[in-house]
């Protein structure tokens with residue numbers, strides 16, 4: 001059984017075919033990176049998996065059931081989405097914003113009956129090093145801290161699948177690494193399935209088990225970082241020249257871009 005399965009998915013936006021005949025299976029516990037040039041359909045693919053965007057033809061199943069057949073709360077208990085700028089710049093305290101992630105579990109009076117809710121919240125605050133910031137308004141935090149709060153909010157949702165849309169775009173390298181480490185730890189502890197749209201191919205290589213390359217709405221290639229991140233593939237997909245090095249800790253490929261030949 002695949003946790004997520006796309007069969008012959010085609011998506012049209014206006015006159016444009018944005019996804020073409022996409023077939024993809026993602027198993028429970030995998031960390032999958034979606035990579036590809038600007039406009040290749042990565043975000044649209046994530047939106048179709050999350051049920052936000054309807055598809056023209058094909059099937060998208062989560063746990064062998066069409067994503068379109070889930071009620072909103074039911075889907076939110078399985079699947080959470082985190083965007084580039086995960087939470088708006090609002091004056092709500094950190095802890096309240098994280099608790100908003102509990103919405104799929106609230107009854108009609110807004111009460112959370114989960115017996116271990118305090119423990120869940122404390123664990124999240126500690127793990128994300130947010131305890132000392134619990135009462136601080138979110139709009140007073142740095143971008144890196146705010147993205148940690150956004151991660152806390154989706155953790156509070158206790159999903160089995162996490163969809164990330166370029167989550168490290170606005171972060172400096174320290175916070176990029178910190179964010180990816182936190183997601184990776186959570187993924188391993190809970191056997192979470194992660195599908196992440198990523199522009200930074202070196203980070204993608206360090207964290208993803210598998211990479212899916214989108215090009216003009218089609219899957220151009222998929223495989224391990226070793227299989228995908230080759231100078232030939234990078235040239236045909238991104239039109240860049242590159243050389244590869246091995247990461248000194250894990251041996252995964254790391255890309256060095258080459259400049260245009262100097263005349």
Ligand SMILES: Nc1ncnc2c1ncn2[C@@H]1O[C@H](COP(=O)(O)OP(=O)(O)OP(=O)(O)O)[C@@H](O)[C@H]1O
Nearest residue numbers: 013014016018036037038039040041042043044045
């Ligand atoms: N609301 C929309 N109206 C019209 N065209 C759209 C809309 N949303 C997306 N598109 C088009 O669909 C294509 C795929 O967009 P999408 O955002 O999925 O690509 P992407 O690979 O995530 O791009 P990027 O890397 O730039 O974020 C693009 O050509 C885009 O212009």
